[in-house]
Amino acid sequence: MQLVFPTMIRSQKMSKMREARVAAEECPIARTLEILGDRWSLMIIRDAFDGIRRFGEFRNNLGLAKNILAGRLRDLVEHGILRVAPASDGSAYHEYVLTDKGRQLFPIIVSLRQWGEEHLFSAGEKHSILVDNLSGKPISKLAVSSQQGEILDANDCHREKVIKH
Secondary structure, three states: OOOOOHHHHHHHHHHHHHHHHHHHOOOHHHHHHHHHOOHHHHHHHHHHHOOOOOHHHHHHHHOOOHHHHHHHHHHHHHOOOEEEEEOOOOOOOEEEEEOHHHHOOHHHHHHHHHHHHHHOOOOOOOOOOOEOOOOOOEOOOOOEEOOOOOEEOHHHOOOOOOOOO
């Protein structure tokens, strides 16, 4: 016999309500934020790009409570951003590995980093930088470009109501 607690039922109902709300949303940003819109999910993804793969490593690096970390990892796996894999060293542990879908978040992580570098640090204040493995030099600033390769800003774009693919 399986025990069902009221908090589990409430959590399942909230999850289904959230899924219905996301499915009805036409804005890709709103849908993305439903999955990635909290600090911890983005920090987990950042750490995954930095090569962290095990629960304990994420926990040590982020200082996050076990239950919160477990929930965020579960959500990221459920949404196909991470996958669970056997430990690369052959131990009994498992690892969280970025999927192709997860690796496609790299430009988002880089743009958040670059915005923070530009706006949240004083001149000369120490911070980490992202460097190209081949040259050892900082990467170029990301830019949005047109299909013809021209650099665009917010005044050069607008959103259409709905585009089906």
